[in-house]
Amino acid sequence: MSGSAASAAPDSRPGRRGEAGHADPLASAREICLHQLAARPRSRAELAAVMRRRGVEEDVAERVLDRLVEVGLVDDEAFAAAFVSSARxxxxxxxRALAVELRRRGVEPEVSEAALASVEVEDEEETARALVARRLRAMGGLPEPVRVRRLVALLTRKGYPLDLVMRVVTEAVPATDGEDCDPDQLSG
Known part of the structure; x- marks a missing residue:
């Protein structure tokens, strides 16, 4: 087969437009979704975005997504709850970081709020303390201000509130001169 003949052949990957085996747009859209769901759970919005990128007509995508919701393969509430548990x-x-990630994945705000309600303040603090303890073990040779700055940055990036960050870091890395951490000095 010549190079030009090979490049003119239809794309035979599942769910791609032009595939000879899937003349039915519903079957093609369903195949795209099932392939995506086989890799990991996904929100309805994530699946819609994949189908949009693959050129699936919006009405076809909606029909397929409605059916997947109906049979329980797509459930944003269950997705959000599992995501929160797993990402924590x-x-x-x-x-805060969990809320941003859920929003990025297209989960509706009220669904996100319900999933985030399972995260207790005590659980969040315990997770922050564990992160700090684990990171401190690798920071033994660093000066105290550097350790404090890096720990504050870590917890802030991970979406913890500043009051919790300061309390956890201050307790884990007590100031050598007896002074409390000054958040204004940590931004540099």
Missing amino acids: AGRGLGR
């Missing part, structure tokens, strides 16, 4: 345990994210 695996990545140590605080409530």
